[in-house]
Amino acid sequence: MSKIKMWRPQLETLPREELEKKQLKYFVEQMRYVTEKSPFYKRKFKAAGIKPDDIKTMDDVRMVPFTTKQELLKSQEEHPVFGDFPCIKPEKATRVFQTSGTTGKPLKIPLSKKDWFKTYYDQFSYYLCGYGVTSKDVAFFPFTYGTFIAWWGVQATMEQHGVTVIPGGGQTSDARVKSIVDWDATVVCGTPTYVIYLGELAKKLGIDFPNSKVRIVITAGEPGAQVAATKKLIETLYGAKNYDDIGSTEISNFGFECVVQTGTHLIESMFLAESLDVETGKPASEGEVGELVLSNLFCESVPLLRYMTKDLVRFNYQTCDCGRTFLRMDGGVLGRADDMFTFGGVNIFPSAVENFIRGIPTFSNEYQLVIPKQGSGKRMTIRVEPASADITDEQAKNAAKQLLDNIIYNIKITADIDLVAPGTLPRFEGKAKRVIRAS
Ligand SMILES: [Zn+2]
Incomplete structure (x- = not known):
């Protein structure tokens, strides 16, 4: 120290x-x-x-x-x-x-x-x-x-x-x-x-x-x-x-x-x-x-x-x-308080989800959380992208499964994963906007 x-x-x-x-x-x-x-x-x-x-x-x-x-x-x-x-x-x-x-x-x-x-x-x-x-x-x-x-x-x-x-x-x-x-x-x-x-x-x-x-x-x-x-x-x-x-x-x-x-x-x-x-x-x-x-x-x-x-x-x-x-x-x-969302009766902070995404090196560090309307019956979507174009579909799929398992086990919600092409998620120089609420 x-x-x-x-x-x-x-x-x-x-x-x-x-x-x-x-x-x-x-x-x-x-x-x-x-x-x-x-x-x-x-x-x-x-x-x-x-x-x-x-x-x-x-x-x-x-x-x-x-x-x-x-x-x-x-x-x-x-x-x-x-x-x-x-x-x-x-x-x-x-x-x-x-x-x-x-x-x-x-x-x-x-x-x-x-x-x-x-x-x-x-x-x-x-x-x-x-x-x-x-x-x-x-x-x-x-x-x-x-x-x-x-x-x-x-x-x-x-x-x-x-x-x-x-x-x-x-x-x-x-x-x-x-x-x-x-x-x-x-x-x-x-x-x-x-x-x-x-x-x-x-x-x-x-x-x-x-x-x-x-x-x-x-x-x-x-x-x-x-x-x-x-x-x-x-x-x-x-x-x-x-x-x-x-x-x-x-x-x-x-x-x-x-x-x-x-x-x-x-x-x-x-x-x-x-x-x-x-x-x-x-x-x-x-x-x-x-x-x-x-x-x-x-x-x-x-x-x-x-x-x-x-x-x-x-x-x-x-x-x-x-x-x-x-x-x-x-x-x-x-x-x-504005970013926290309640989903399936659980209070969720985007930072908690971030911790799991960044714990998996297969993904890049960018992500988005798409939150459906309350009571719509839809699941939350976690949008992630592979860290590089060298990552195979198989590797990306396995990583997505690992992420879902972590989220279910730790946050106790089921989510959908939307895997997008490498480099397509927005990059931010200032504060990042990660949570997208469905209107
Ligand atoms: Zn101290």
Whole structure:
């Protein structure tokens, strides 16, 4: 195991009771701040008949109404450009980002100078120390100049920590593969889907990633780093460690994996996290799956309280072998509440199916799940393709049978397999879209 390095060792190892005392204090302070600065929250709290002084215990926090993305979008529609939820005036924004808008209109987020240079810096410093990144590292960033938040914050924080940054935007994937080796990069960042794509491209181009200088692959945007077969694949393709990075444009950056690699830590010194049962809305017990609800305790520009992230997680409060007491999300983000589907009475995450597909080398790493309409009586279809044209029909058929057996045995559902020609499934540079719902 690499040496354990922490950004704020004192906070990262606090006993839970003390940690919660601090969280409660910051939560009430943040509530006061938003009541004063954000018309949106002022209105919300008035309607709920609640004041910051009413919150005296952690249980009281649950009296505070949730914040949803729909509300934020509505606020921006009614009060363009940024809506009336931000606590800063538009001219105070130093950086702006927007969500991808895959599930609707994109949401615009302004960040003040303090948030960009201090709050984000703090959050990502927890990450970098967690991964064991140092000023000797050389990081390669294959992303494009735009309003999509991913990697901007990590890059800016790395610069402040003295890491050498190689900008890999505006290049073809072939050129990126060559650049990683040419520049002696030690750290590579990307979505799991894209880093796997680059890793396989390197193999095709005869470029030896496993014997290159790359020692850390940071992935975000999809559950990959916590899906056992996907993590193993990334680590084998690069001969490096793969660490998880979790965050979102709205709530910012809250989760990082440490070098022990047993779940993703939540930055509890900066966020108050709850996991709520999706059906009952009551707190999910430790080890049970729940929806992650987050309150951002230090954001100055767009602090969100009790924000429903739609991320499904499983909390683990045991102290990690790294020494951190920050709770861990076992398996990272297991899936999106929107992506989870119930089939034959079973809740299924695409990431669980992915684990079985990527465990069979006969298949490529791309796949799609086609979900029939509830009650249609049809089976779910798993669309896969052989890893190469050299794979015989017999081999592909055997692999399909193995996959079906694994799915029936482990997930307890029967599915159909649709085997398509090699290279025909879509490839993604950003977040992959794997679930297709029949309309
Ligand atoms: Zn740890």
